[in-house]
Amino acid sequence: MPILTWLLRVNGVRCAVQEQWADFRWLRPPPTGLTARITRAVELFPSELLFIHRDAEREPYHTRRDEIERAVADTTFEEGRQLAWVCVVPVRMQEAWLLFGETAIRRAAGNPSGTVHLGLPDLRRCEDLPNPKRMLHDLILRATELGARRRTRLSVGQMVHRVGEYPSVPISVRHLPRR
Numbered sequence: 001m002p003i004l005t006w007l008l009r010v011n012g013v014r015c016a017v018q019e020q021w022a023d024f025r026w027l028r029p030p031p032t033g034l035t036a037r038i039t040r041a042v043e044l045f046p047s048e049l050l051f052i053h054r055d056a057e058r059e060p061y062h063t064r065r066d067e068i069e070r071a072v073a074d075t076t077f078e079e080g081r082q083l084a085w086v087c088v089v090p091v092r093m094q095e096a097w098l099l100f101g102e103t104a105i106r107r108a109a110g111n112p113s114g115t116v117h118l119g120l121p122d123l124r125r126c127e128d129l130p131n132p133k134r135m136l137h138d139l140i141l142r143a144t145e146l147g148a149r150r151r152t153r154l155s156v157g158q159m160v161h162r163v164g165e166y167p168s169v170p171i172s173v174r175h176l177p178r179r
Contacts, residue, residue: 002164034071053088064089108162109143
């Protein structure tokens with residue numbers, strides 16, 4: 001979400017942005033299917049702009065984009081309501097967006113002054129990385145500069161969420177290949 005907020009800013013949005021993740025885990029039963037999730041998101045989290053995220057997951061970008069467009073078209077809204085939405089389809093896992101911010105990785109790891117060489121991948125080959133999620137986890141663990149025993153007690157998942165909150169990450173997103 002911090003990357004999406006940053007993208008709004010660099011594209012001229014100057015009003016206040018209050019981001020909200022549509023978390024359905026507390027619903028019994030949670031909505032299944034994209035159309036049902038969009039409908040519930042609009043009901044439970046009223047907004048002016050909805051970002052609809054789908055990882056490509058081995059599908060071509062246009063397949064996921066079309067899936068989102070169909071789901072929005074199939075969604076029923078209260079009378080007179082229009083939905084402003086943005087299709088977000090990372091061609092690689094969203095973790096690939098976070099692999100290029102060394103400062104952000106070190107801060108998220110709790111070691112902003114660390115000196116160990118992280119060996120970040122080349123931004124130009126981000127599309128070729130086989131498992132960006134695993135790579136990001138490994139980079140964070142390396143950035144902690146902790147021993148193996150202490151590393152096992154870390155919550156790397158929480159650290160991953162913090163990486164996108166630091167400014168160096170969105171700057172690298174500008175250079176990702178466009179679809």
